Amino acid sequence: MTEDDELEGRVRASLDAHAAEVDTSVPVAARARAAARRHRGRWVAAGAAAAVAAVAATAVVVDRGDAPGSEEPPVAGPPSSAPVVPAGWRVEYWHDVSVQVPADWGWGTAPTTVMRGDLTTYLCGGPGAMRTTRGKNLVNPVSTAPYVGRPIMLSDACMGGVRSLDPQAPYVWLGADLPPGTADVGNGYTQETVEAAGTTVTVGAVDAALRERILSSVARQDLCPPTVPSGGPDPRGTLVEGVGEVRTFDLCAYAAPDRGGPLDLVYAADLGAGAYADWRRALTASEDVGVSGGCADHGELVVLTGTFDDPAGTEPVSQGWTVDVPCDLVYADDGSDAVLTPELRAAWHAPALRSILRTYIGMLG
Structure with missing residues (x-):
């Protein structure tokens, strides 16, 4: 059985089990959301080019062109720049784009299209938050909780017809x-979708000012490379003898949408100096395990990059670590390997990843 057939079977089983919620007469099939095989690689960067901003400042032209069946013509026009992130807001990253959202919103799923013949869009989990900012796994979606969703299956309960969600948040x-x-x-909600930097951003809200505020923040992100090879990021730059005060400590999470293809950025965050201190303490307590070749993983990587003052120069320097998430291994830019201990994971493990990376989502239900 191919992975296409397997995922199609899961979606069909969901539709059969929830026939009252979806129209099962439409053929469905799997878009490949399969694993990528990764050869061992390490992320190394040095010099000023690696000093990156936590919030992108490059505006992107967003296409708000009318769609068939739209209730009202959308307004066209690009944002002039990405606004400064105010208190009470945070930045979310996906592929090439960043967007600002209220900081207390949770995380969930977003519509995805499974195809074989006709195209039908399904929401597999939700609507509503399935993960809170405090790290609580809600198991069942809370329809009254605002959330940020990505097109990742969080449940085998899939429903179609996302243009009539009757949202409550x-x-x-x-x-x-x-x-x-x-x-x-x-329920009085207007949903607006724009195209930006090769992907889409959709906002649903009753409040038109909230929709406009979020959409105006859409920008081309420069915190993380939008893709890395299926084998992981290649070594680059040079090692440094020592580092000074930490400037940034960034997380870039990648997953493979297609077997054998590159891994796409699915989440990112500026973790801050405190997280780096925890990471460094945990690294000091860990042992080099001398891993050779890694293990057969499922194409999910977390790349951690710290930028620092250079004690011997004026330009910042960087050091990095690649975490093979399914294998629980850490590959450092100095050639050492470590088992991903609970202490190492705790230094960077953001609540959002429980609804983004398959390794942490686990079995669907």
Whole structure:
């Protein structure tokens, strides 16, 4: 059985089990969301080019072109720049784009298209938050909790017809398989989808000012490379003898959408100096395990990069670590390897990753 057939079977089983919620007459099939084999690689960067901003400042042109069946014509025009992140907001990253959302919103899923013949968009989990900012796994979606969703299956309960959700809380979808445009999705909510930097950003809300505030923050991100090879990031730059005060400590999480293809950025965060201190303490307590060749993983990597003052110069320097998430291994830029201990994981493990990386999502239900 191919992975296409396996995922198609899961979606079909979901539709059969929840026939009251979806139209099962439409053929469905799997888009490849399979594992990529990764050869061992290490992330090394040095010099000023590695000093990156936590919030992108490069605006992108967003396409708010009308979509068939839209309730009202969307307004066209690019944002002039990405606003400074105010208190009470945070930045979410997906592929090439960043967008600002209220800091207390949780995380969930977004519509994805499974295809064989006809195209139908499904929401597999939700609507609503399935993970809170405090790290609580809600198991069942809370429809009244605002959230940020990505097109990742969080449940085998899939429903179609996402244009009539009757939402009970505002939401942002990153990379949803939806055409640009606006639509009335029930309960007084207007949903607007824009194209930006090769992906989509969708906002659903009653408050037009909230929709505009979020969409105006869409920008091309420069915190992380948007893709890395299926074998992981290649070594680059040079090692340094020592580092000074930490400037930034960034997390870039990648997953493989297609077997054998590159890994795409699915989440990122500026973790800060405190997280780096925890990471350094845990690294000091860990042992070099001398791993050779890694293990057969499922194509999920977390790349951690710290930028520091250079004690011997004026330009910042960087050091990095690649975490093979399914294998629980850490490959450091100095050639050492370590087992991903609970202490090492705790230094960077953001609550959002429980609804983003398959390793932490676990069995669907």
